[in-house]
Amino acid sequence: MSKTNLRAIEGTRDYFDLEGNRFLKAIDFAGDLFRNYGYSRVHTPIFENTELYSRSLGAATDIVEKEMYTFKPGSDSLTLRPEGTAGVIRCYLQHNLAERGGIAKLWYAGPMFRRERPQKGRQRQFHQIGVEAVGSADPLLDAEVISMGLRYYEYIGLSQVELRLNSIGCQLPECRPLYRQLLLDAIRPRLDEYCPSCRVRFDRNVMRILDCKNPGCQELNQDLPKSHANLCPACQDHFAATCEGVEALGGAFQVDSTLVRGLDYYTKTVFEFTHPALGSQNAIGAGGRYDGLVEELGGPPTPGLGFALGVERILIAMEAEKSCACSYPLQVYGVTMGESARRAMAGILARLRAAGIAADMDYEGRSFKSQLRQANRRQAMLCLILGEDELTRGEVILKNMLVEKGPQETVSLFDCLDQVRKTLP
Ligand code: HAM
Numbered sequence: 001m002s003k004t005n006l007r008a009i010e011g012t013r014d015y016f017d018l019e020g021n022r023f024l025k026a027i028d029f030a031g032d033l034f035r036n037y038g039y040s041r042v043h044t045p046i047f048e049n050t051e052l053y054s055r056s057l058g059a060a061t062d063i064v065e066k067e068m069y070t071f072k073p074g075s076d077s078l079t080l081r082p083e084g085t086a087g088v089i090r091c092y093l094q095h096n097l098a099e100r101g102g103i104a105k106l107w108y109a110g111p112m113f114r115r116e117r118p119q120k121g122r123q124r125q126f127h128q129i130g131v132e133a134v135g136s137a138d139p140l141l142d143a144e145v146i147s148m149g150l151r152y153y154e155y156i157g158l159s160q161v162e163l164r165l166n167s168i169g170c171q172l173p174e175c176r177p178l179y180r181q182l183l184l185d186a187i188r189p190r191l192d193e194y195c196p197s198c199r200v201r202f203d204r205n206v207m208r209i210l211d212c213k214n215p216g217c218q219e220l221n222q223d224l225p226k227s228h229a230n231l232c233p234a235c236q237d238h239f240a241a242t243c244e245g246v247e248a249l250g251g252a253f254q255v256d257s258t259l260v261r262g263l264d265y266y267t268k269t270v271f272e273f274t275h276p277a278l279g280s281q282n283a284i285g286a287g288g289r290y291d292g293l294v295e296e297l298g299g300p301p302t303p304g305l306g307f308a309l310g311v312e313r314i315l316i317a318m319e320a321e322k323s324c325a326c327s328y329p330l331q332v333y334g335v336t337m338g339e340s341a342r343r344a345m346a347g348i349l350a351r352l353r354a355a356g357i358a359a360d361m362d363y364e365g366r367s368f369k370s371q372l373r374q375a376n377r378r379q380a381m382l383c384l385i386l387g388e389d390e391l392t393r394g395e396v397i398l399k400n401m402l403v404e405k406g407p408q409e410t411v412s413l414f415d416c417l418d419q420v421r422k423t424l425p
Contacts, residue, residue: 011124058264132306143245157323167239226257277320285309333380334361
């Protein structure tokens with residue numbers, strides 16, 4: 001196999017150094033924040049039965065029609081998950097989480113797979129951080145979920161995220177079906193002015209015409225009836241209460257009647273978080289309510305909602321906003337001379353690490369000088385220096401690297417941990 005064949009597959013990526021740390025931080029921060037709102041972590045498999053996705057996302061969606069990685073071992077048809085919601089709801093049903101009473105608040109993070117055309121912020125293997133709150137139709141929960149998303153971005157140091165909100169109503173005949181009819185009637189007389197994709201959408205899923213990115217279509221769309229003003233009274237009330245709730249929780253937003261989302265399971269509230277650094281793929285996260293999904297997958301009528309945030313797009317925005325350096329600092333670097341000192345240092349580092357201190361040493365046979373250079377390169381805060389003489393005396397030298405020409409002091413090996421703790425900032 002030639003060397004080029006060993007490169008990462010188009011649309012997939014490696015993360016290391018600063019990006020690797022930011023990746024980890026993005027997920028760590030989510031865990032910390034979502035816990036405060038009562039979410040617990042759920043892990044679901046990376047592949048599921050294909051039918052789970054065709055039934056939940058909708059057979060006529062872009063994802064199901066052309067973007068899924070499906071494979072057929074034996075008589076099964078399995079698919080790498082293109083998103084997380086369907087798997088979480090399958091898990092909710094399979095393990096009867098409803099029986100525990102109350103709302104199930106679950107969060108997840110991991111890779112998703114869609115066979116899209118790769119470009120900036122769009123990959124074939126990408127990562128999402130998601131939440132699902134299942135078991136309540138209360139618009140206050142919509143407001144809580146949405147404002148938690150906004151809080152997350154703030155928390156991670158992004159100040160330019162914007163929120164767009166809309167409602168696409170429910171399946172009652174006087175709600176979305178009626179609105180759809182209004183759209184068909186309004187678009188039909190000017191259909192030939194729309195782009196070819198929109199003309200196909202007209203028959204298949206007329207609401208998707210609303211989020212066409214073609215400037216000509218966008219212009220035509222401005223005159224169309226707005227969904228949130230043409231829904232059944234219950235959905236209009238729900239939307240008003242959601243907007244009020246988000247506002248009360250301090251979230252700024254724009255009502256955007258062109259926001260319809262590309263998945264079939266949505267009902268009522270839909271929203272998107274955008275960031276200016278992302279270019280054409282500007283959704284840094286998105287979500288909505290799915291009051292019919294649990295039933296669609298064989299459960300009792302159960303409302304729910306959630307969102308998923310795109311980790312790759314978070315990383316692009318973090319880079320653009322130079323938000324938090326996200327380095328995990330090395331606190332102590334062990335420098336040694338002689339084999340018994342080296343082995344003793346391994347023991348010292350084990351004690352430091354067990355006490356929660358990030359510590360490392362050389363494993364490549366570097367000279368004493370080169371070990372010190374390595375400590376500098378790794379930006380260690382302290383060095384512990386141990387030679388055979390110090391070892392015999394039961395001592396170690398502690399050098400503060402944060403101060404230029406930092407002081408050195410000799411401390412006893414016995415209370416080295418305490419001394420390190422005292423010296424670290
Ligand atoms: P989605 O809009 O398909 O929704 O994806 C959510 C986010 O994932 C997007 O806003 C974007 O940041 C990121 N994303 C999607 N596709 C890609 C890609 N190819 N490359 C990089 N990032 C991408 C969902 O997946 C729903 N499950 C969200 C949800 C949860 N709704 C309710 N609960």
